[in-house]
Amino acid sequence: MLRVVILSLSVLLLASASLAAFAADKQTFVLVHGATAGGWEWKRTGEFLTAQGHTVYRPTLTGLGEREHLGSTEIDLETHIQDVVNLILFEDLHDVVITGHSYGGMVVTGVMDRIPERLRHVVFLDAAVPNDGQSLWDIFGNDAPPDPERFKDGYMQVPWVKPDATPPYNVKHPVKCFSQPVSYRNPAALALPVTYVAFVPKDQSAEERAKTDRSWRNAVARGWTIRTFPGGHVAQQEDPRGVAGLIERSVDDRNGAAATRQP
Template structure:
């Protein structure tokens, strides 16, 4: 009897079995829920391309825009403070009923995510500080950067930090002025559950800057290292997420598996 006509069927069956075996042995990478928090004067628009790369990789992505900034600039006012912005992100997580969140903060956003960590640590899986402020408990941003002296009149007036590179008639998206209260209000970081969260600190380091010098002068770097957080660097300027959105997206994805170390073992 000639069995040749059945060979394609047998081959197909074998291939399907092999694919099923491989799929069972190597499950797909776990998908995450990312909440991205922008820096001062910016908005969720600044993270659009990075967020899209994360979404393309199968993750769920929320790009928060803080009150008075970005597309919410119509709500801007001198009474907005850091607590307003912490509430923005806390309520986003609560009202969207998010759990196991990978919370990321850029620049001033580090102040915001610090407050969010303190409030709802049970909703957070991992935190990533991207070239961000890392305050101590009870510190304001100006305390962290030693800027409690007189404010420059052309940069800080009428209750706002002015943004000189935004001109009348500029088309959105663009940065906007921001309430000074955001920078002078201290943040709480004392919840034991928040202190135990796994955190990654990433310094965006330009090509003309030496990592060793940055580590010696950057208080946020030093605070992160003292806490035993995972320390990473990424080549680029302060807005590296706009210079290399794919690279920053991949960096955030990789950071999820980082774990805190004993402070004495934390290395730059």
């Protein structure tokens, strides 16, 4: 009888330890989309992460996606930063793994600066990596005035925004989001572990991309982990399972030696 009791207790202890280890591996992900898109763009990736037991939030920024009815030329980068900050605060999230895609890198940078204590890890997915005080236009070196045909009536006009599309679809994006600079100076934000991921299409080598990608160079200068993933700029739609796995693997990346915090 004593042996049976001891064996039963051992099994219970092992089961408890296994459950604790399983729970410890589960993350809270906040996936921030890019310009003209919405949380819908990350639905499949989010489903794969959820299937692994993670908690996933896919916020849609004001005026975009299913919130296009709130669209206004007065919406700016600060509006979108506050969207994500408020999600994290009102859902009372901690140890968040936050990702930003494309323009979402501008938004995530602002979130890092504002509430670094709520974040565990940051992943920039083919995203803008600004320095303190830079706007999206500053990063891409638009010294000349914006093309009046592409930026008119207070919105960015792009071919993939089609007026006769059926949901889910891309929507026009307020220009102020691209001209407003972001703050990135909080020491706690600068110390966060970050992964920069470049989506590299078949017709381009990683070496070629690294030479011309300002965001890549900024990430290297800060000592961030650099990863690449095969695919176009919206690789999360081409291979959502692969991108989900990539995000999972990035969580334990740690920063290396930084040449400078502000290259």
